[in-house]
Amino acid sequence: MPELPEVETFKKYFDGTSLNQQIERVEVSDDKIIRNLNGDEFINKLTGRTFLDSYRRGKYLFARLDNDEYLLFHFGMTGDLNYYELDVDRTKYERFVFYFTNHQRLGFDCPRKFARINYVENLEAYIAKVGLGPDALEISWTEFLAATKNKKGTFKGFLLNQKILAGVGNLYADEVCYQTRIHPASQVGAIPTKKLKAAFEAMKDILNTAIQRSAYYKEYPENWFWEWRKEGTKSPDGKVEVAWEKIGGRTTYFFPKYQRLYTLKN
């Protein structure tokens, strides 16, 4: 689930449920995903604290505490938040849970344990250390264009590179390429500026549309990846069938010929 629109949806859920309530108790059932603290340290750091607000950058959600330090949620592939009151609503994959003073709880679920939780004392220093680029919804056209200069890598790899711009994942990257008819293996430096501009705008539009629909894919436009990104689908002009390859290290669906491959000379 969690690419930028999904994480933005988690942010809204978190903000709407878990702010301004004191954490009375913390329970850790598996501290594997907590990267820089063990279970007991995590419990000690969070007990008695209150979340005041949150900040999302790309796929990273930073929850600010009342001591001005942060708890970072990175959802990996299968992370999820679960706000509930009764035991019956606790899930099988809950890894830790905050019990608030209002008798509600916020559980963090993660079947695959690829999520990463970090206790962050200094937000700016942390972001700098990770090398996280500007948020995909915040990056300006000028910055975006500048980042493409002298790049020989694939366009798909460019979109997925969180150090260049943060938030685009595998599915949305494919959608940007598809809507703008750019072959995902195109070399970044070979794509005309006009095409890059179209991709930049498509990216913003796609992410915003997804956010408006709360990243709930069943409500996405009918011609989006949920429909075309599967075996046997025909391109809009009816001429080719969808193909897939590993590009930028990820399984990538695209329509050969329909999406133009730009390559640098020699």
Place this chain on the structure above:
DNA sequence: TGTGATGTTGAATG
């Protein structure tokens, strides 16, 4: 039963 999965990281390679 084997395979791949919406993500990141670090090592190895070119």
Place this chain on the structure above:
DNA sequence: GCATTCAACATCAC
């Protein structure tokens, strides 16, 4: 230094 590829992470679902 840069780009790319691959394995690892841990588990589930098809």
